Amino acid sequence: MHPDLVVGGTFPDLELPEAQFGPNPPRRRLSEIQGPDPMAVVFYRGNY
C-alpha cells in the first residue's frame, strides 16, 4: 500500500468512470461523491 495511505492522512481525490451500461460513462470524483459527509471507499476483487 502507498505509504501516504495511513490513518490521519488524506486519501487521494480520485476521479474514475462510473459503471453504467452504455457508452461514455460519467467520470466521478471522490470529493464530489463525498460532499460534507463520512464515506466508505471499498476496493473489491471482483464479481467472483
Add this chain to the structure above:
Amino acid sequence: MEDDIAVSYCKVVAISAEPAFLVSEYKTSLGAHFPFLCDSDHTVQEQLDLLEYTDTHHDRPYIPTTFILEPCLKIYKIYNGYWFWGRPTNEDIRQDFRAISMRIRPDWDLQAPGVRDAYEEAIRTLGRRPTSVEFSRLIQAKRGQVK
C-alpha cells in the same frame, strides 16, 4: 445497510479493476444504488499499490481494502481485507460512522449549548428549517468556531 447509509448523511463507493460491463452487471445483481467506479486500466491500483499479486488467475485484482473517510477525504480507518476476517462487517462500519458523526455533527446533541439558539435563529432568518450544513455552520458560529 445501503438504506441506512442513504438516509444517514453518509456515503459509500465501490471500486474494482474489472471491465465496466462486468462492474455494471455486478452492481445491478446486487440492487445497489451507490456509485461503482471502474479502474479498468489499473491506474489507481498502481498509484495506491493495492495489487493482489498472489492471485495469478484473475486479471490483477485489488487487495480487498476498505477506507473509512471523514469529511475532506481524511482517513479515519483502514480495513485490510486480504483475509476474510479483516473485512469490515456492517456493524464495524456502523460504529465508525457513529464515531465520525459524533465528532463532525455539532447538532449531535440537540441539548448541547448553542444548538437550540442556532435552530431558532435559523427559523427566524431563513423562514424554514435549516439544512444539515446550514445548521452545523450556525452552531459553529454561535460557539465561535467559524467566523
